[in-house]
Amino acid sequence: MTRATSTTTAGPVRAVHGITLGEVRPKNIEGTGTPMLWWTLTARTWSPWLPVLAFVIEHERGLVLFDTGESPDSLSDKNYYPGGMLGWVYRRQARFRVPAEQTLTAQLAALGYALGDITHVALSHLHQDHAGNLEPFTNVPVYAAPAELALLEQSTPELHGVLARRIPPPGVTVTAVPFTSGVLPGFPESHDLFGDGTLVLLPTPGHSPGSMSLLIRRPDAAPLLLVGDVTYDPALLRRGIVPDVGDRATQLETATRIALLQQHLPTLRILAAHDPHALTALAAP
Numbered sequence: 342m343t344r345a346t347s348t349t350t351a352g353p354v355r356a357v358h359g360i361t362l363g364e365v366r367p368k369n370i371e372g373t374g375t376p377m378l379w380w381t382l383t384a385r386t387w388s389p390w391l392p393v394l395a396f397v398i399e400h401e402r403g404l405v406l407f408d409t410g411e412s413p414d415s416l417s418d419k420n421y422y423p424g425g426m427l428g429w430v431y432r433r434q435a436r437f438r439v440p441a442e443q444t445l446t447a448q449l450a451a452l453g454y455a456l457g458d459i460t461h462v463a464l465s466h467l468h469q470d471h472a473g474n475l476e477p478f479t480n481v482p483v484y485a486a487p488a489e490l491a492l493l494e495q496s497t498p499e500l501h502g503v504l505a506r507r508i509p510p511p512g513v514t515v516t517a518v519p520f521t522s523g524v525l526p527g528f529p530e531s532h533d534l535f536g537d538g539t540l541v542l543l544p545t546p547g548h549s550p551g552s553m554s555l556l557i558r559r560p561d562a563a564p565l566l567l568v569g570d571v572t573y574d575p576a577l578l579r580r581g582i583v584p585d586v587g588d589r590a591t592q593l594e595t596a597t598r599i600a601l602l603q604q605h606l607p608t609l610r611i612l613a614a615h616d617p618h619a620l621t622a623l624a625a626p
């Protein structure tokens with residue numbers, strides 16, 4: 342299964358589609374507190390292939406794409422990664438593949454959409470498997486959290502997992518999400534995308550400094566929280582276990598915030614970008 346859909350009949354959000362934009366074998370899923378450089382150099386085992394998920398949300402005011410997946414260019418273009426030691430580290434941390442039916446164009450076409458139908462893009466973070474395939478979006482707003490965009494201003498964004506030579510591509514503008522003081526338990530800041538409370542962007546830092554999640558609320562269906570790489574497995578997140586990628590203290594603080602939100606919204610479904618069970622959870626009644 343590479344796609345799943347949750348449809349509703351009431352409210353501005355008509356459907357939420359999960360799509361698969363490539364596959365990844367990360368090395369570190371269940372964090373043990375090991376420093377990233379150490380496991381990058383020493384770990385010999387790889388996880389099974391996991392999906393790279395993105396989400397297409399049909400809202401009455403537009404078609405929103407949350408994350409843009411892994412680009413097939415990462416496999417065909419020899420210059421996609423930095424050279425030297427840094428490129429070697431990139432290749433050691435995760436492996437990717439993008440089968441032909443998992444390109445962004447193919448996955449949208451299977452839903453009856455074309456690239457030009459997308460009206461808004463939001464990026465959970467700027468790592469390549471969440472912010473690839475941005476080239477077509479020269480005329481639509483593309484949002485990322487301010488703290489994530491700040492990485493592009495650093496002298497070596499690549500050290501933070503951001504391929505700044507490619508993100509953003511020429512002609513594409515990534516706009517900082519204008520977070521304002523929020524009303525959701527656990528989250529002092531948020532941004533309500535259409536001002537109707539149905540699609541709310543939340544800062545969920547830790548995996549990267551500006552990681553963010555999208556809360557989807559519908560009157561007749563379970564709320565959804567698209568968390569990107571805050572966790573690879575929501576069951577681990579509920580136990581307070583986070584991957585050894587990012588800043589551990591911040592990751593644990595985000596886990597606490599999400600737990601507070603879950604108390605407020607008991608039927609909340611957390612959908613992680615590399616969770617092989619996320620599409621089933623999305624489609625469940």
Ligand SMILES: [Zn+2]
Pocket residue numbers: 468470471570614615
């Ligand atoms: Zn990822």
